[in-house]
Amino acid sequence: MQGHRPSQKQLYDHFAPKMLGVCYRYARTLQEAEDFLQEAFITVFRKLDQYRNEGPLGKWIYRIVINTCINGIRARCRFSDTAGRIDVEHLENESTAHPAAHSEIIELVRQLPTVYMTVFNLHAVEGYPHEDIAKMLDTNVNTVRSQYSRARTLLMKKLGSGPKTNENGKRG
Missing domain, CATH: 1.10.1740.10 (RNA polymerase sigma factor, region 2, helix turn helix motif)
Known part of the structure; x- marks a missing residue:
């Protein structure tokens, strides 16, 4: 062919x-x-x-x-450990319970910084383990775990169900 x-x-x-x-x-x-x-x-x-x-x-x-x-x-862009957590189960429940929310969630993921969007998609959507993602991105597995966690945090905050913080960034 x-x-x-x-x-x-x-x-x-x-x-x-x-x-x-x-x-x-x-x-x-x-x-x-x-x-x-x-x-x-x-x-x-x-x-x-x-x-x-x-x-x-x-x-x-x-x-x-x-x-x-x-x-x-x-x-x-370069993949680096910069800033940013989402409860994947919460996202799945949202998109199942409210089909219109599915496209909103996709848009929220697309608004993440590139590195977080990529790691989140590879792990949560595509199902790749952190170790494979680290190899794909030529980075450390702990960096991938951190980026995934930060992506989840940012998404939860955008959904209004993330951890609450005061003006000093402390939970409370």
């Missing part, structure tokens, strides 16, 4: 809509998500001869999409 345009178009048309949704979870704008998607499919077509039928083609493409998004984010 490599170099065979009609087959490539068919593959793209089949997988692109779902993969665009994945890209959008990591992008700041729709245009950036589309850029990630385009880069991912360029990689898919370039490496198609490396696919070994050792699992579903969609999972192989999905992994390339995730890696492309991470590389795109890396190019945009």
Whole structure:
């Protein structure tokens, strides 16, 4: 299929809509998500001869999409241990009990600093363990845990159910 345009178009048309949704979870704008998607499919077509039928083609493409998004984010910013906690169960309950809240929650996640949004999506949405995320982001596992915790804290505060603090930042 490599170099065979009609087959490539068919593959793209089949997988692109779902993969665009994945890209959008990591992008700041729709245009950036589309850029990630385009880069991912360029990689898919370039490496198609490396696919070994050792699992579903969609999972192989999905992994390339995730890696492309991470590389795109890396190019945009550095991952560091900066500022920011959400109760994932609370989010899941909110989105189940109130379907309209689901899109609001997605928007709140998208408003997080890039590093927190990325770590939160990789762990809470994609299900990657902290150790794998640390390898993907080329950082320390404790940094990933801290970033995830801070993402949860920020999301809980945005939802109005986070820990209350006084003007000195102390809980109370």
